[in-house]
Structure formats: structure tokens, C-alpha cells
């Protein structure tokens with residue numbers, strides 16, 4: 194099948210710097226937020242000599258592992274959650290004469306791979322040689338549907354090159370856990386633990402499985418059909434044998450150059466509690482089948498490609514003058530879109546759905562680094578992501594109460610199902626800033642979308658309950674001769690420090706969280722139902738306001754810098770320029786405490802505040818903070834460089850801004866951290882988008898105004914993007930010395946460029962600023 198391909202949207206094997214198998218498995222994943230499939234050698238399946246980590250990941254489908262602590266204190270999480278790695282749906286078995294890919298070692302070479310980001314189609318060509326030297330080409334095309342999120346399509350074409358013989362193609366999936374032989378000592382990589390069971394749902398004319406987990410008690414149904422729109426002869430037939438192998442097979446006589454195609458559509462079910470999955474499996478199966486009955490690979494691919502087209506129409510970022518980075522930007526946006534849960538019950542795992550690194554957990558990465566992209570370009574997806582937090586709010590409240598707090602919600606630092614899943618609480622659960630991060634994201638979503646229903650029905654409650662957490666966790670103390678509100682014993686974003694007092698970032702975010710609660714209580718004052726349902730009293734709100742106003746923010750008056758935390762200035766600096774490159778990331782080579790006792794940063798921490806709260810900062814302050822923190826930051830976290838790029842752009846350090854940005858934007862496609870093999874760095878991809886928007890376009894937004902102060906890299910001729918804003922959609926075209934804005938839909942609003950405000954309306958839908 195041929196679909197018009199535009200070269201700027203192709204990830205072609207030849208353009209990739211690394212051809213390492215595991216790296217390619219990640220880069221050539223296909224997914225849609227409900228599930229993701231890593232690339233693989235399609236003939237190897239669960240073979241024991243398979244070096245690779247293929248598999249299918251369903252968002253939210255995980256299993257528990259009991260955490261083994263040396264000393265387990267009260268309140269430590271009992272269990273770790275890890276996303277399940279299911280069988281590789283790309284797997285196929287091929288027999289050539291008496292040689293069998295299952296038992297004989299067929300040599301499989303990657304000849305070509307191309308991911309067409311415009312349609313989501315992965316096209317691959319393998320050259321396969323049997324031990325008896327018979328060679329055939331195997332073309333594999335696959336996609337994860339964006340139009341029906343349960344559908345995965347895979348199509349094979351077998352073309353003998355040097356023999357005539359009988360070929361048998363067999364598609365059977367009779368194991369559930371994909372075996373992985375890769376050994377990795379990196380703490381950030383999780384071991385597979387899903388104890389899953391695969392039960393065949395008997396005889397309904399196609400292979401159908403109920404996959405269940407023992408410990409997390411979840412179930413999902415997976416089924417697939419062979420679609421035959423090309424009149425194969427002899428046909429591909431469904432079979433089942435005594436060993437409970439259900440599948441499809443086709444036997445035919447092949448000649449050199451003759452191609453035979455096999456198409457399969459999988460329906461990958463939603464996650465259900467085990468009891469329901471068992472009880473209603475027939476019902477779930479028949480509704481799943483509706484997705485793949487009476488359709489073909491081609492028509493599903495076309496429908497999905499249509500959705501991709503709409504995606505690019507609204508979300509593309511075009512850079513004129515930097516083709517290499519342009520491709521990276523597109524890859525990043527493509528991956529973000531492939532990773533975002535859209536069912537309000539899941540979020541975006543730190544590695545997308547491309548691996549089980551970080552356990553498949555959701556972190557602050559979603560709200561702070563990825564959500565803005567969705568809020569500005571696909572607000573409905575952003576809303577679903579925030580609804581995941583709303584749906585787990587009760588759990589967060591339960592966690593606060595179990596922890597010993599009287600009130601409020603304590604969101605987990607890392608999770609799949611809403612419960613805390615960090616076994617190392619110092620760099621995990623103690624990152625209480627997650628609560629304020631979520632509140633911040635709720636507010637940002639509201640500011641940009643003006644979605645009144647959301648803030649009233651859901652967002653406000655999140656803001657209120659997280660604000661309550663700060664009131665419970667913090668206390669007043671006498672500092673610098675004043676009674677100040679303090680948040681002691683917390684871990685900030687920088688994971689090379691832990692359990693500090695008054696982390697600047699945390700305190701600013703908590704202050705904002707408290708102020709938001711006060712603001713919305715006042716807004717909903719007349720709407721008595723809401724406030725009484727949530728038991729809000731005047732006293733409580735007064736106390737929140739006072740605490741916010743009295744929040745202690747540590748500051749070094751001599752150096753004029755915001756202090757990462759109280760007494761940070763007393764720690765010795767670690768001279769990171771003197772450390773050998775092989776020792777990075779430091780977390781893999783140093784005892785954590787060695788890092789905690791030094792001034793050394795894994796990632797942007799205080800600098801995050803300068804990024805997220807630009808108001809009220811002088812340029813001198815931004816410069817001082819940047820100059821102080823940049824030399825002590827290792828950027829060992831991939832979330833860091835894009836943020837440094839933003840501040841560098843704002844303070845006029847153009848070359849540094851560009852350098853940081855280009856490294857951030859290349860994180861996965863160029864394997865900057867040498868670990869893309871374990872999965873994409875979804876947060877970093879989102880951060881790179883922020884780098885463009887908040888750094889080079891220089892956007893600043895709040896509920897009433899949207900302004901830009903562009904600082905384009907000197908090599909860029911022009912930057913184009915679209916955003917949704919207060920119910921409107923705008924197109925921005927930024928040149929080195931001017932900005933053009935076009936109102937595409939909606940009633941219009943004010944836009945400010947370098948302090949010059951203009952009003953766009955449907956009648957006056959274009960404006961230009963020269964500077």
C-alpha cells in the first residue's frame with residue numbers, strides 16, 4: 194500500500210545515528226495512549242536466544258511486586274507497581290519446506306525501516322535466511338490506530354528470493370509474558386514481574402484471550418482476526434489444536450519473486466477489575482470484536498491516518514532553517530501523542546508506552562512537562578489527563594490520612610493506579626511538590642481553556658484538597674525575626690538533594706496552591722453547594738491566605754540568588770567539571786548521601802520557579818539564578834536542559850539557549866543519554882516543546898492575557914505553530930523581526946507582543962507586529 198509520504202515526516206533507518214537493536218525497538222514503537230508495541234525481530238518471539246526487549250504495553254495494566262525492605266517502617270508502600278510486558282503481537286512463525294523459524298535459527302537482517310509520522314505507519318523490510326540458505330524478504334507494516342484506540346494492525350508480506358518450496362505462515366500467540374534477556378543494572382530500569390495468566394476464550398472462530406494478573410487482580414481481553422481482502426489462495430484458516438494453540442495458518446507453494454500477504458487486526462481491550470473481566474468476558478469480547486469485524490487493515494489505517502492528519506494540522510511546530518532539529522521536534526510531538534492516555538483513568542508513563550523503565554509510572558512529568566503541549570493544542574486530551582488525577586483524588590486523601598494528616602490529599606510521587614509506588618521514599622514520596630504541581634497544572638489548563646465546568650466540578654476540589662495538605666504538613670516558625678510558614682523535610686525536584694528544609698521550588702508552588710484555593714473559594718462563594726459539600730469554612734480559608742503570605746522563601750542576600758533550600762549555601766560545591774565523563778549520570782556511581790551533602794544538581798530545581806513564575810522577576814535576578822545554578826547542574830535528568838534553554842533565552846544567552854535546546858530536543862532520536870533503548874523520555878520530549886514555546890517564542894500566559902517576547906535562534910528564519918487559547922485557535926508565524934498572528938476560529942482576544950497589545954476578532958483576524 195502506498196500513501197503519499199512527505200519527507201519531513203519520515204524517520205528513516207538511514208537517518209538514525211545509532212542502529213543498535215534495542216534503540217531501534219524504542220524508536221520504531223507504535224502506540225496510541227491506550228497501548229504501545231515496541232519494534233522487534235518478528236520471527237523471534239519468545240525464543241531464549243532473543244536479545245531484545247520487545248512487547249506490548251497497555252496503559253494502566255500492571256502487576257504488583259512486594260517490595261523487599263531491609264528495614265520496613267510504618268507507612269512504607271508494601272508493593273511496587275510495574276507495567277506488564279505482554280507478548281509481542283508482531284510475532285509470526287514461518288516454515289520453509291522443512292525449516293521452521295520457531296526451532297531453527299533463521300537469520301533476520303534489518304534492511305529498511307521507516308516510520309511515517311504523518312500516518313503512523315511503520316514500514317519494515319527484513320531479509321531472512323534459513324540455515325539451508327533459503328532467503329526471503331519479509332515486509333512488515335504495522336500501526337496503532339488513533340481512530341479506534343483498541344485496534345492494532347499488522348501486515349506481513351513474504352517474498353522468496355532464491356527458492357521455490359512450500360511455505361507455511363502461522364500466527365499463534367500462546368504465551369503471555371514476553372521474555373526479555375536484556376540485563377541492565379540501571380536502577381531506573383524495572384524488571385518484568387507481571388504474573389499474568391493467559392486463558393483462551395473458547396471457540397468463537399478466532400483467537401481470543403483473557404489476560405489476568407494474580408496480584409493486581411486486573412483483566413484485559415485481546416483478540417485478533419485475519420483480514421482477507423486480497424482473495425488468498427489457499428485461504429488463511431483459523432485453527433485450534435490439542436495443545437490449545439489457537440491461531441491462523443496458511444500453507445502454499447511459493448516461487449521466487451511471488452509475494453503473499455497476511456493481514457491481522459488486533460483488538461486490545463480495556464483494563465477491568467478481575468471479577469468483571471471473568472464475568473463479562475463474552476460481552477467485552479463481542480464489543481471488542483465490533484472494532485475489527487468487517488473492516489480491513491487498509492481502511493483502519495486510513496481512518497487512523499486521518500486522525501494523525503488532524504493532529505498535525507493543529508499541533509505541528511514548523512521551524513524554517515533547522516531541518517535536523519525540525520525532524521526531532523516532530524518525532525517528539527509524535528511520541529507525545531502516541532503516549533497520552535485518553536480515558537481519564539490513565540496518564541502518560543515517564544517512558545511512554547515504549548518500555549517498562551520507571552515501572553511505567555506517572556510522575557510530575559505529565560503535569561509540568563507534557564501537559565502544556567496538550568493544553569495548548571488538544572485541550573480535550575489535557576482534560577483527560579487531569580481527570581486521571583481527579584479520579585484518584587480519593588486515594589490521595591486516603592494516603593494523607595494513612596500518613597497521619599488530619600485533612601487534605603497526598604498524591605503519590607509515582608504511580609499507575611493512584612497509590613504510592615516509590616520504594617525509595619527520600620527521592621520519592623518526599624517529593625511533596627507533586628501536589629502543588631498538579632494544582633498548578635489544573636490552573637494552567639483553566640487559564641488557557643476557560644473550561645468553567647471543569648474547574649467547578651473537578652479542578653477546584655483538587656486545588657482545595659492539595660492546599661489542605663500544605664496546611665497540615667507545614668507549620669509556623671520564627672525566622673529572620675518574623676513568624677514564617679515553613680515546609681521542613683521535603684525533597685524538591687532535584688534528586689541530588691533529599692529531605693531538605695524549605696525547598697524554594699516547593700514553597701513557591703505550595704504558596705501558589707494555597708492562593709489558588711483561596712481564589713476559588715471566593716469565586717464559588719455564592720455557589721453554596723460546592724463549598725458546603727467540601728466543608729470549607731471561612732477560618733480555613735483565612736488560615737490558607739495567611740500561610741501563603743507568610744511562606745518562607747530562602748534567599749541568599751549576599752549573592753542575590755534564590756536558595757534551593759535553607760542552608761544550601763553551607764554545603765560545599767561539587768566541582769562537576771573535574772569529574773570524568775564516564776561517571777555520569779552521577780546517580781549510578783555515587784552513594785546518594787555523597788551527592789546530598791554537596792551543592793550539585795541533577796536537574797533544574799530553583800530554575801523551574803524562574804520558568805514557571807516569570808512575573809515579578811527582574812532580569813538581574815534571572816541572570817543571578819542562572820549563573821549560580823548552571824555550573825552545579827549535571828543535567829543527569831533529561832528534564833533539565835530544556836528548562837535551562839528557556840531561562841538562557843530569556844536572559845539573552847542565545848548560544849547557550851540553542852545548545853541546551855538542541856540537546857534536549859535530540860534526547861531520544863539521537864540517544865543523548867544512551868538509554869533510549871529502555872524507552873523514550875516522554876517528559877523530556879514535552880520539555881523540548883516548552884523550550885520552543887516558552888524560550889524561543891517567549892510566551893507568557895495567564896487567564897486574561899497571552900504575550901510573546903520572541904528570541905529566535907539566529908539560524909531560524911521562521912517558527913510557526915498554532916495554539917488554542919480561551920476557546921479560540923490562533924496561528925503564529927514568528928520571524929526574526931516580526932510576528933504575524935491569525936485568528937483561525939473563535940471570537941478572538943488580545944495578543945501582546947513585546948508589550949504592544951492588539952485585539953483580534955473574526956473581522957480583524959490578522960495582525961502583524963514589527964520590532
Ligand code: BGC
Nearest residue numbers: 543551556557558688830876
Ligand atoms: C527525575 C524526576 C522524574 C523522573 C521520571 C527522574 O530522573 O529526577 O524528576 O520525574 O526521572 O522521569
